[in-house]
Amino acid sequence: MTTTGPIRTIGIFGAGKSGIAIARQALAAGYNVRITTSGPAERTALVAAILTPGAIAVDGQHLADGTDLVVLAVPLRAWRELPLALLAGRIVVDVMNYWPPADGILPEFETGRPSSEIVRDGLPPDARLVKTVNHIGYHEIEELARPAGSPDRVALAVAGDDTGAVALVSQFIDDLGFDAVAVGGLAASAVLQPGSAIFGANLGRDDMLAAIETAGQRS
Numbered sequence: 746m747t748t749t750g751p752i753r754t755i756g757i758f759g760a761g762k763s764g765i766a767i768a769r770q771a772l773a774a775g776y777n778v779r780i781t782t783s784g785p786a787e788r789t790a791l792v793a794a795i796l797t798p799g800a801i802a803v804d805g806q807h808l809a810d811g812t813d814l815v816v817l818a819v820p821l822r823a824w825r826e827l828p829l830a831l832l833a834g835r836i837v838v839d840v841m842n843y844w845p846p847a848d849g850i851l852p853e854f855e856t857g858r859p860s861s862e863i864v865r866d867g868l869p870p871d872a873r874l875v876k877t878v879n880h881i882g883y884h885e886i887e888e889l890a891r892p893a894g895s896p897d898r899v900a901l902a903v904a905g906d907d908t909g910a911v912a913l914v915s916q917f918i919d920d921l922g923f924d925a926v927a928v929g930g931l932a933a934s935a936v937l938q939p940g941s942a943i944f945g946a947n948l949g950r951d952d953m954l955a956a957i958e959t960a961g962q963r964s
């Protein structure tokens with residue numbers, strides 16, 4: 746299945762801090778949301794009923810059913826446990842970070858390659874991976890969301906090799922309440938990672954672009 750848009754239904758692997766914040770913003774923007782934890786749908790439903798009312802709790806094998814976009818919001822140490830074959834042809838949004846204090850040392854992410862390139866290589870070849878949302882704290886996803894045109898609107902960088910997927914995800918980001926700033930392909934996605942100039946900085950569009958340019962000049 747190839748999504749050409751518009752995106753109406755999203756699935757989120759992970760009903761933790763970031764998955765819940767994304768789900769809540771997406772629900773507020775009118776999206777249909779499916780969500781899962783590592784457990785059975787009944788257990789996820791207990792969380793969803795309180796924290797993401799309106800979201801449909803499912804088990805992982807059914808998370809992608811009927812979705813236009815799937816978000817990976819699990820700890821990076823767990824992503825290979827997901828039913829990745831179900832992501833064939835899907836737009837997949839990677840909000841994950843390699844965070845050794847939480848993940849432990851993961852040798853495959855110690856190579857210096859952007860983590861999203863490694864994730865992409867583990868997905869079905871026709872999955873369309875886009876990295877974004879990873880560089881903002883989970884609690885800020887709801888706190889900092891603003892309507893389009895607000896002077897204090899924060900930007901989220903978007904990186905991906907499939908320009909059609911980047912455009913659709915950028916619209917999704919806009920609907921969540923943030924300016925989307927396309928920064929290039931996954932090879933450029935290190936600019937979103939922990940330790941980068943924009944990670945945790947919560948910048949507006951122009952300041953983000955300037956920070957990325959300045960960091961590029963220094964490296």
Ligand SMILES: NC(=O)c1ccc[n+]([C@@H]2O[C@H](COP(=O)([O-])OP(=O)(O)OC[C@H]3O[C@@H](n4cnc5c(N)ncnc54)[C@H](OP(=O)(O)O)[C@@H]3O)[C@@H](O)[C@H]2O)c1
Nearest residue numbers: 759760761762763782783818819821823841842879882883
């Ligand atoms: N926290 C932040 O501020 C933030 C911001 C941006 C990006 N991120 C990134 O987002 C990712 C998730 O972080 P988080 O803070 O949201 O983590 P978290 O609060 O620990 O939540 C992780 C979620 O993933 C689920 N999960 C784990 N293994 C799974 C599996 N095999 N199948 C399905 N679901 C599974 C967990 O379900 P169970 O409860 O069943 O284990 C839980 O719902 C990380 O890569 C992190 O770096 C975090």
